Amino acid sequence: MTTTPRIDFDLKPSAQPLSATEREAVLADPGFGRHFTDHMVTIRWTEGRGWHDAQLEPYASLSLDPANATLHYAQTIFEGLKAYRQADGSVATFRPEANARRFQNSARRLAMPELPVEAFVEACDILVRQDRDWVPSKSEQSLYLRPFMFATEVGLGVRPAGEYLFVIIASPAGAYFPRGVKPVSVWLSQEYVRAAPGGMGEAKTGGNYAASLVAQKEAAAQGCDQVVYLDALERRWIEEMGGMNLYFVYGSGRDARIVTPELTGTLLPGITRDSLLSIAEDLGCSTEEGRISADDWRRGNEDGTLTEVFACGTAAVITPVGQAKSADGSWTVGDGEPGEVTMKLRERLLALQTGRAEDPHGWMHRID
Template sequence: MQEIKIELTKNPKAKPADQSKLGFGKIFTDHMYIMPYNKEKGWHDPRIEPYHSLELDPSAMVFHYGQEMFEGMKAYRAEDGRTLLFRPDRNIARANNSNRRICIPEVPEDDFMNALKTLVSIEKDWIPTAPGTSLYIRPFIIATDPFLGVRPSDTYLFMIILSPSGAYYESGLDPVKIWIEDDYVRAVRGGIGEAKTGGNYVASLKAQMKAHEEGYSQVLWLDGVERKYIEEVGAMNIFFKINGKVVTPMLNGSILPGVTRASCLDLCRHWGMEVEERRVSVEELVAAARDGSLEECWGSGTAAVISPVGALRFGDEVMEISSGGIGPVSQKLYDTVTGIQTGKAEDPFGWVVEVK
């Protein structure tokens, strides 16, 4: 594990006074982590320094060929004052899976974890304490070679920035409305859908705009080949409760393997619920909504944690779920996951990592 050089700011920013107005991803803390890579030294010279703008060559490969990856995590302040991370090992593993897929050198796990803990420890006074708030953590890597040609870069920057944030959706835990997209596609098996990289998100913008114009919060994607199987929401994995069973689309190479998704599955199985990871067709979903067997629907993700879905629209059909309210499983998952994350609930799985 490499030693991190630390330079603290001499001009600290004023911290937000009203935590009810944090929003999401709009405010950034005093410091950032940065570690460069080249073929001769590998990942080297990690440092924490005052948050600042970057200077990159206009020909830097990230601008032209999109070779970059990012992650999303959170830090929490427990009532007893401890600073907690939630399953950071899973995010590190997923980051390196993304790196492998888009030909970025893997970051050593111990260096990654040390970077997270050290930066969060320095910035722990930025962690908000109001209900529903957290310190959002954004690790990312960009290709920096000044070269116009399609190949993997020889140089990279690994960075981490932090943002005190409120709820991802302004409506908080109020059920959201989801548009099932049947025109555009986001990813296909064999593509980069399972990697957390910007290309997946820019591919979603056109449909996202269409959904917003129709009054829907997010897009639920169908598979890119047959256009009939449910995959994931733009910012979340998706779950259904059908005839008493918890059902979610199986990971198939075009779906992001969410950390919160895995946590929901672990918890439901721990509670003795029947869980299925399988293909779910949109026709099955419509039929279940019509006959009343679609009992609940929710999304899961780091940003939103658990987001109950009150309505789905496919074509001209609007499917109201749980009478437009929050279902009991959604509520229990939200209470349990956030309880573990903030140290209020028992952590029988050892998911929480304390930052000293």
């Protein structure tokens, strides 16, 4: 049995971090992805040498050669996870090992080196520990971590690069719904698809998001907030909403049956999605991973059997869906307002993440 050599980090904290007064001004209204903490973590990988030069360093710009392989052939992957201020004032991240494993899966799909899970988690810990004063304490606020990796080799040959850079940056995130949880309207796109069988759908790579932008513009032109993708083969089966997984609720209360599209290789295996399957069962609801067609969705809302629909992801946690629209017509989900099961799941997950509720699954990773 072979073991992965330990990656040691060199700590080089900034001599000029943002002042406490300036930092608090940012935390008063952080928004999302607009401000960044004082530091970042970087690790390099070189063919024949492996992972090396791991360090915490001041947040700074990156210098790229015009012939950088990523700029031409898009060998780049990323993750998103959050650190939460706990009820006792400590800080914890939510399921970082799951993000680390998904990062490895994405790397494998794009022929990139796989960062060991332990190194991924330690890199997150080091950054959060150094910049823990950036973790907000207000309700539903958090510190968003963005690990990413891209090819750094210079050259225009079409092949896997021989050099890569792994980076983690952090950004304080405000409440996704600062004025209360509001349902979104969605457009079911029949012209554009997110991913096809055998493609990169289950990898978290920038190309998938670039391909989604024109579909999102189409949704906006139809007066909708978000786009929902159908499968590439039949343009029939529901897959994802933008960058989020979808859930469908049949019935109500403890008799509710909660269904999410099954993972087929074309959907991103969301960590929030996976967590909600367990939380729903904790609340006594039955869960199922299956196939739901656009016609199933419309008919279920028309006859009342389908009572709620919501999307889930790291940024928003849970987003209710109130209206759906397609080229074949439009319909309302339930009464158009956030459903009882949706909100109960959202509150339970947020309470667990912020230390206000028991963590029976051991998902919270405390950072000393």
